[in-house]
Amino acid sequence: MAQKFDIEEVRKRFIGMETPPAKGRYPVEHDPIRRHCQMVEDTNPLFLDPEYARRTRWGGVICPPSGWLALYFASLGPWPPAFEPLVPVVPAPGKRIINLSQEVEWFDVIRVGDHLSVRRRIVDVYQKPIGIDPEAVWVVSELVVTNQRDEVVCIIRNTHLFHRTPEEVAAAQQEGQP
Amino acid sequence: MKRPQRYWEDVQVGEELPGFSLEINLRRVIQQVSGTQDWYPLHFDPQFARRAGHQDIFMNTGFLQAALVRVITDWMGDEGFLKKLYFEMRRQQRPGDVMTCKGRVVDKYVRDGQHLVECEVWAENEREGVTTPGRAWVVLPTREGT
Numbered sequence: 060m061a062q063k064f065d066i067e068e069v070r071k072r073f074i075g076m077e078t079p080p081a082k083g084r085y086p087v088e089h090d091p092i093r094r095h096c097q098m099v100e101d102t103n104p105l106f107l108d109p110e111y112a113r114r115t116r117w118g119g120v121i122c123p124p125s126g127w128l129a130l131y132f133a134s135l136g137p138w139p140p141a142f143e144p145l146v147p148v149v150p151a152p153g154k155r156i157i158n159l160s161q162e163v164e165w166f167d168v169i170r171v172g173d174h175l176s177v178r179r180r181i182v183d184v185y186q187k188p189i190g191i192d193p194e195a196v197w198v199v200s201e202l203v204v205t206n207q208r209d210e211v212v213c214i215i216r217n218t219h220l221f222h223r224t225p226e227e228v229a230a231a232q233q234e235g236q237p
Numbered sequence: 238m239k240r241p242q243r244y245w246e247d248v249q250v251g252e253e254l255p256g257f258s259l260e261i262n263l264r265r266v267i268q269q270v271s272g273t274q275d276w277y278p279l280h281f282d283p284q285f286a287r288r289a290g291h292q293d294i295f296m297n298t299g300f301l302q303a304a305l306v307r308v309i310t311d312w313m314g315d316e317g318f319l320k321k322l323y324f325e326m327r328r329q330q331r332p333g334d335v336m337t338c339k340g341r342v343v344d345k346y347v348r349d350g351q352h353l354v355e356c357e358v359w360a361e362n363e364r365e366g367v368t369t370p371g372r373a374w375v376v377l378p379t380r381e382g383t
């Protein structure tokens with residue numbers, strides 16, 4: 060029989076936990092910005108055209124203010140892949156993840172050539188049932204992205220949901236678990 | 238040619254931000270993976286998505302965020318600064334949908350010397366209505382140059 064999941068124990072161990080800083084393998088580059096813009100048909104020359112961007116207040120190409128792109132350059136970009144989970148891994152009955160909400164607060168722009176790092180901290184962990192999983196676990200995290208001068212460029216707050224598949228829920232219930 | 242610039246004085250509460258629509262199709266799904274480097278199969282592998290209890294794959298956080306950011310950055314001009322964006326993934330954008338992204342100014346004020354405009358932004362589709370509601374706080378320049 061599977062061991063019962065103890066949310067109070069997980070809360071005690073993980074709330075406030077911070078991961079060591081991760082640093083992007085490469086500086087901020089033009090082409091990932093171009094691909095990011097391409098997916099939503101964003102043709103803004105501030106993000107794509109070095110000549111145009113040079114004549115603006117920013118003095119060169121900047122990243123679209125997307126927390127995802129900041130994280131990409133701070134940790135998600137390496138190939139070969141180095142597993143850098145978006146949030147510190149919290150034990151939960153389910154391994155399926157959904158991102159439910161995100162808040163990104165910006166303090167500066169990100170420029171091509173910047174070299175970004177990220178620190179991740181667990182702010183809250185709690186259990187709240189969803190339709191497909193009565194044991195779903197919710198994780199609130201805060202990610203602080205800094206540049207090569209150790210200046211904070213943005214803070215990202217995420218709420219992720221960890222849940223089981225319907226088959227996993229059915230199997231657990233056959234064993235008398237929730 | 239320089240893009241149009243929004244100035245704080247000219248912004249009207251209730252004003253709509255011109256949005257755009259994107260067809261969610263296989264090409265877009267591939268662009269989503271390329272543009273976000275998000276390799277979680279929930280966003281491109283229908284079998285994986287169905288096993289997890291979803292009806293189909295759906296577009297990821299990075300894609301939705303990029304679309305909402307575009308609504309703001311297309312509108313605010315080169316001198317604007319997106320100070321904060323909050324959004325919720327309440328429903329899904331799936332292949333077959335046409336995603337429309339829009340915005341509306343809900344407030345404007347001066348705080349800590351910054352000329353701020355607060356906007357609702359959202360993504361919607363015909364199947365589910367508003368899928369991704371959000372709010373954005375934008376710093377705009379003034380005509381006096383602050």
